Amino acid sequence: MKEHQIETIAVQGGYTPKNGEPRQVPIYMSTTYKYDTSADMGKLFDLESDGYMYSRLANPTCDMVAKKIAQMEGGTAAMLTSSGQAANFFSVFNIAGCGDHIVSSSTIYGGTFNLFAVTMKRMGIDFTFVDPNCSDEELKAAFKPNTKAVFGETIANPALTVFDIERFAKAAHNHGVPLIVDNTFATPVGCRPIEWGADIVTHSTTKYMEGHAATIGGCIVDSGKFDWTKYPEKFPGLCTPDESYHGVTYTERFGLGGAFITKCVAQLMRDLGATPSPQSAFLLSLGLESLPVRWERHCSNALKVAQFLEANEQVSWVNYPNLPSNAYYELAKKYLPKGSCGVISFGIKGGRAAAETFMEHLSLASIETHVADSHTCCLHPASSTHRQMNDEQLMAAGVPGDLIRLSVGLENADDLIADIQNALSQIQ
Numbered sequence: 001m002k003e004h005q006i007e008t009i010a011v012q013g014g015y016t017p018k019n020g021e022p023r024q025v026p027i028y029m030s031t032t033y034k035y036d037t038s039a040d041m042g043k044l045f046d047l048e049s050d051g052y053m054y055s056r057l058a059n060p061t062c063d064m065v066a067k068k069i070a071q072m073e074g075g076t077a078a079m080l081t082s083s084g085q086a087a088n089f090f091s092v093f094n095i096a097g098c099g100d101h102i103v104s105s106s107t108i109y110g111g112t113f114n115l116f117a118v119t120m121k122r123m124g125i126d127f128t129f130v131d132p133n134c135s136d137e138e139l140k141a142a143f144k145p146n147t148k149a150v151f152g153e154t155i156a157n158p159a160l161t162v163f164d165i166e167r168f169a170k171a172a173h174n175h176g177v178p179l180i181v182d183n184t185f186a187t188p189v190g191c192r193p194i195e196w197g198a199d200i201v202t203h204s205t206t207k208y209m210e211g212h213a214a215t216i217g218g219c220i221v222d223s224g225k226f227d228w229t230k231y232p233e234k235f236p237g238l239c240t241p242d243e244s245y246h247g248v249t250y251t252e253r254f255g256l257g258g259a260f261i262t263k264c265v266a267q268l269m270r271d272l273g274a275t276p277s278p279q280s281a282f283l284l285s286l287g288l289e290s291l292p293v294r295w296e297r298h299c300s301n302a303l304k305v306a307q308f309l310e311a312n313e314q315v316s317w318v319n320y321p322n323l324p325s326n327a328y329y330e331l332a333k334k335y336l337p338k339g340s341c342g343v344i345s346f347g348i349k350g351g352r353a354a355a356e357t358f359m360e361h362l363s364l365a366s367i368e369t370h371v372a373d374s375h376t377c378c379l380h381p382a383s384s385t386h387r388q389m390n391d392e393q394l395m396a397a398g399v400p401g402d403l404i405r406l407s408v409g410l411e412n413a414d415d416l417i418a419d420i421q422n423a424l425s426q427i428q
């Protein structure tokens, strides 16, 4: 399917029914699989034959959907996880352990920042956070002898910075480590990080990929391009025998295209069990079928709303990468030629109080912590997620008191603008 365009893969990738089989991906709600002999099953446990043994490790429905996403990203292998958090955790923990170090962009999702800076730190993994606009010297200085990967988000949630994937990939490769890119906000329709040098791509499929605010999920895709065997001392888990799997060496047995994902399933999914439900994978698959069509609408709606906000005198600032006034406009043109997602942030004159009044008077845009689904929603961090902070602390966190995050959905753009216009008119 690789030679097809993304719209075709989104609909037909991952599953091709044979004569008389169901057209739609079947949901295999089965925890376990039946075998005729113990020897047949033994081969599975030794990773010597293909097949399913237990749905904590792998399930046919989940595999078909993972395969579709691998094709959409242009990767060689993929796995689904129960959430985006699990995907980012596994992608790093698969190649880094106690005593290792990771270089990460500082403008990443708050949940990922907490995972890295608090929870994984407690596991003995050290992180250096770099400004995505840092100089080449600053970036170079962030690497240490024990650095195992570089991490960033294509479009950061919620900062909306655009990550210079090519630049960070070069820096990572110069230091003999892979670049991991969280492509959640861009989706493979907006940007395919592997084409710009990323080695591993992760997703919270909870957002645009599933797209309807129905299920939590995640995904990890391997490009198959990073040559772990060039640095066996850095990546012993991939290049030396795994005693918990009868001495299999993942790079030897599964090649560069399969080693990373096979190890991640065989060790991390086996031991940590962040398994998606086949039912959730099915809903994700339905979402993926329409993703290219939905993506266009999210982007065109958001651009119209962003242009309206920028022209409104009650609005003090607008952050949307596709506006020519934006600091990331050039990077967005390069990496996100089809648009830069549906999320906008902006400030209203009158600060925190005006923002609260504005939000109370919206009727179509609902107040939610979620983003990136078909329904337009918004959040005022200063009065909700960040309400314990005073104005000074908010500024330091990059979340000014007047900041409103708006996730533009699939409704009619004129209706959304009328709703915003009405709420603005309620501010005294």
Ligand SMILES: *Cc1c(COP(=O)(O)O)cnc(C)c1O
Pocket: 083, 084, 085, 086, 088, 109, 111, 112, 153, 156, 157, 182, 184, 185, 203, 204, 205, 206, 207, 216, 217, 218
């Ligand atoms: C939401 C999100 C996550 C976490 O995903 P969950 O599915 O909520 O666990 C990770 N990265 C980014 C960029 C996100 O937006």
